[in-house]
Amino acid sequence: MRASSERSAGGGPQRPARRVPTRAPAWHDGRMASRTAGEPILSVRALNRATLERQHLLRRTTMAVPDLLESLVGLQAQTPHTAYVGLWTRLEDFRPEALSDRLVDRSVVRLALMRGTIHLVTARDAWDLRPLVQPVLARAWKSQFGRRLEGVDPAEVVALGRAFVDREPRTFRALGDHLLSRWPDRDRAALEQTVRAGVPLIQVPPRGLWGRSGPVAHTSIEAWLGEPPAGPPPTLDDLVRRYLGAFGPASVMDAQAWCGLTKLGEVFERLRPRLATFRDERGRELFDLPESPRPDPETPAPVRFLYDFENLLLSYANRSRALPPGTERDPEARTQESLNTFTVDGFVRGTWRMARVREGVILNVTPMRALSGSETAAVAHEADGMLRFLAADASVRDFRVLAPRPGPEM
Numbered sequence: 219m220r221a222s223s224e225r226s227a228g229g230g231p232q233r234p235a236r237r238v239p240t241r242a243p244a245w246h247d248g249r250m251a252s253r254t255a256g257e258p259i260l261s262v263r264a265l266n267r268a269t270l271e272r273q274h275l276l277r278r279t280t281m282a283v284p285d286l287l288e289s290l291v292g293l294q295a296q297t298p299h300t301a302y303v304g305l306w307t308r309l310e311d312f313r314p315e316a317l318s319d320r321l322v323d324r325s326v327v328r329l330a331l332m333r334g335t336i337h338l339v340t341a342r343d344a345w346d347l348r349p350l351v352q353p354v355l356a357r358a359w360k361s362q363f364g365r366r367l368e369g370v371d372p373a374e375v376v377a378l379g380r381a382f383v384d385r386e387p388r389t390f391r392a393l394g395d396h397l398l399s400r401w402p403d404r405d406r407a408a409l410e411q412t413v414r415a416g417v418p419l420i421q422v423p424p425r426g427l428w429g430r431s432g433p434v435a436h437t438s439i440e441a442w443l444g445e446p447p448a449g450p451p452p453t454l455d456d457l458v459r460r461y462l463g464a465f466g467p468a469s470v471m472d473a474q475a476w477c478g479l480t481k482l483g484e485v486f487e488r489l490r491p492r493l494a495t496f497r498d499e500r501g502r503e504l505f506d507l508p509e510s511p512r513p514d515p516e517t518p519a520p521v522r523f524l525y526d527f528e529n530l531l532l533s534y535a536n537r538s539r540a541l542p543p544g545t546e547r548d549p550e551a552r553t554q555e556s557l558n559t560f561t562v563d564g565f566v567r568g569t570w571r572m573a574r575v576r577e578g579v580i581l582n583v584t585p586m587r588a589l590s591g592s593e594t595a596a597v598a599h600e601a602d603g604m605l606r607f608l609a610a611d612a613s614v615r616d617f618r619v620l621a622p623r624p625g626p627e628m
Contacts, residue, residue, distance in 0.1 A: 257495055257496060257497050257503075258496050258497070259496065259497050259498070259499060260467060260496045260497070260498055260499075260504065260512070261499055261515055262498075262499060262538055262539055262543070263515035263516075263564075264512065264515040265467060265498065265504075265538075265539040266515075266519070266539045266540070266564045266565065267512075267513045267514070267515055267517050267519065267564065268466070268467060268506075268510075268511065268512045268513065269465060269530065269539055269540070270519055270564055271511045271512075271513050271517075272289075272463065272464050272465065272466070272510065272511065273290065273308070273464070273465075273529060273530060274286065274289075274290075274308040274309075275307065275308065275519070275522050275530070275561075275564075276513070276517065276519060276520070278307075278308060278309055278310040279308060279309060279310060280309075280310045281309065282316075283305065283309070283316050283317050283320055283326065284320060284325055284326060284340045286305070286308060286309060287326065287338060287339055287340050287343070288339075288340055288342070288343060289463075289464065290464050290529060291332075291339075291343070291347075291460050291461060291464050292331065292332070292337040292338055292339035292343060292347070293305070293337065293338045293529060294332075294335055294336070294337055294338075294527045294528070294529060294532060295328055295336055295337055295338035295426070295527075296335055296336040296527060297525075297526055297527065298328075298421075298425055298426040298431070299426070299428070300525040300526050300527075300558070301317075301338050301525060302314055302317060302428060302525075303523065303524070303525040303558070303604070303608070304524070304525045304528065304529070305317060306604065306607050307522050307523055307524065307525075307604075312607070314428035314429070315428065317338075317428070318423075318426075318427045318428045321423050321426055321427060322423055322427070324341060324442060324443060325340060325341055326338065326339070326340055326341065327339065327340075327341055327344050327420050327421075327439075327442065327443070328420065328421040328425075328426055329344055329348065329418055329419060329420050329421065329439065330355060330414065330418075330419065331344075331347050331348060331351055332347075332351055332354075332476060332477045332478060333354065333476075333477065333478040333532075334351075334354050334355050334358050334478060335527070336421065338426075341443050342447055344418070344420070344439060344443065345439065345443070345446045345447055346447075346451065346452045347452075347457070348418045348439070349451060350452065350453075350454060350457050350477075350479075351477055351478060351479065353479060354477065354478035354479060355414070355415045356415055358415070359411055359412065359414075359415035362411070363405070363407065363408040363411050363412065366404070366405040366407075366408035367404060367405070367408050367409070367412065370401060370404060372412050372416065373416075375397060375401075375409055375412040375413060375416075376412060376413055376416035376417060378396070378397065378400060379393060379396075379397060379409075379412070379413030379416075379417060380413070380416075380417045380438055382396050383413070383417065383419065383436055383437045383438055383441070384437065384438050384440070384441045386437070387422045387435035387436055387437040388435060388436060388437070389433050389434060389435050389436075390410050390434065390436075393410055393413060393436075394406040394407075394409060394410045397409040397410065397413070417438050417439075418438065418439040419436035419437070419438060419439075420436060420437055420438070420439055420442040420443070421434060421435070421436055422435050422436065422437055422442065454479075454482070454485050455485055455488065455489055457477065458473060458482060458485050458486065458489060459489065459507065461473050461476055461477070461533075462493070462505060462506055462507050462510065463507055463510055465529075465533050465534070466504070466505065466506040466507060466510055467494075467496050467504040467505060467506035467512070468504060468505065468506070468534065469502055469503060469504055469505070469535065469536070470482055470483045470486050470503075470505075471535040471536070472533070472534040472535050472536060473486075474535070475533070475534055475535040476532070476533040476534070486505055489505075490505075492508075493505045493506060493507065493508070494506045494507070494508045498536075502536070519561070519563055519564030520596070520600070521560060521561060521562055521593075521596045521597050521599070521600040522560065522561045522600065523558070523559075523560045523570060523600060523601070523604050524558065524559045524560065524561065524566075525558055526556055526557055526558055527556060528559065530566075531559070531566070540565065540566055541565065541566055542565045542566065542567065542586065545566075545586070557569045558570045558571060560583065560597065560600075562589070562593050562596070562597070566586075567585055567586055567587075567589075567593075568583060568584050568585035568586050568622075568623070569583075569584050569623075570582065570583045570584070570601075571584075572605070572608060572609070575614075577613065577614040578609065578612035578613050578614030578615055578616070579605060579608070579609040579612045579614070579615055579616070580615075580616040580617070580618060581601050581604070581605055581615075581616070581617045581618070582618050582620055583597060583601065583617070583618065583619050583620065584620045584621075584622070584623055585619065585620075585622045585623075586622060586623060587622050588622050589619060594619060597619070598617050601617045602615070602617065605617070
């Protein structure tokens with residue numbers, strides 16, 4: 219294969235959006251909405267291209283890693299190394315040390331944030347975002363573990379756990395052992411998760427460093443980063459605006475699916491005078507920042523390889539802008555959020571897996587349906603570049619398209 223150098227996709231003037239007829243039915247996330255007349259309709263392709271533009275998946279950017287992470291409001295990163303693929307896919311000439319060095323110097327960290335899952339964010343966003351999504355972690359803890367600790371003061375568990383991880387980074391096993399010494403007849407997982415919900419815990423290096431690994435050890439955000447930045451803390455209004463900047467146009471339900479918070483409709487209503495409003499093709503109300511890019515729906519979208527738990531698949535209640543037509547409600551397609559996927563023409567088209575073999579590495583691609591000759595060539599071109607990134611020292615790098623998996627007709 220030839221080395222991949224695909225870096226950009228052609229742009230184009232923004233195409234005027236269609237308008238909703240005055241008598242057209244309009245729905246707001248499944249309920250009748252009152253504001254219908256004159257709102258522009260955005261097609262699925264229009265939403266796809268707007269999202270790809272903001273996620274830097276139409277063309278790679280030259281941003282520094284911290285700047286990119288802040289523009290994306292972080293990358294999900296519960297698997298410690300796959301987020302490197304997410305950065306390579308988005309950044310021009312990305313090198314692994316551009317992230318590893320930032321984890322070591324503590325300007326970038328990994329901790330539980332949106333949806334209670336581990337995210338890769340800047341130190342500033344770690345401070346800013348965790349208080350805003352704290353209700354998500356508290357709600358999850360209460361529903362899953364609260365009853366297991368009846369009669370125990372959670373604040374006492376949190377205080378004892380914080381003091382323990384502040385002294386030095388600890389694994390959850392060590393944390394659980396320490397807490398069981400105080401509450402020997404209690405549920406280990408419930409005690410550990412009480413501390414996780416109550417203390418912003420940073421996963422410290424070498425965990426997450428390129429080419430290295432280490433125990434899943436944590437310490438508190440205060441112990442790792444020192445004092446929080448000066449200035450007023452951000453608000454939920456700020457959070458919603460940042461979400462729209464990275465993922466819009468989007469609905470209230472989309473924003474809630476992204477962060478795990480509820481009752482954000484009140485925030486959107488408060489922001490409504492400063493937002494642009496649209497409808498999707500099913501009449502659902504969408505919001506956006508007026509100044510955000512909304513490219514022509516026919517803007518070319520290059521092949522992109524995405525990593526497991528990719529932002530593109532986890533940030534919407536309605537994923538039709540990322541999944542091919544006919545697969546939005548297909549359970550098998552929706553579970554691809556936990557798999558490595560690739561896109562053709564901007565939409566998820568299948569999965570990929572890199573395997574080590576004696577001679578080197580091989581990239582196995584499983585499409586949802588058969589690829590055309592030109593599509594296969596485009597996938598191979600991008601695959602070559604990714605293999606050179608992931609397995610730079612391999613003597614042999616190969617690429618193979620497997621038989622399409624059974625699935626809905628597309």
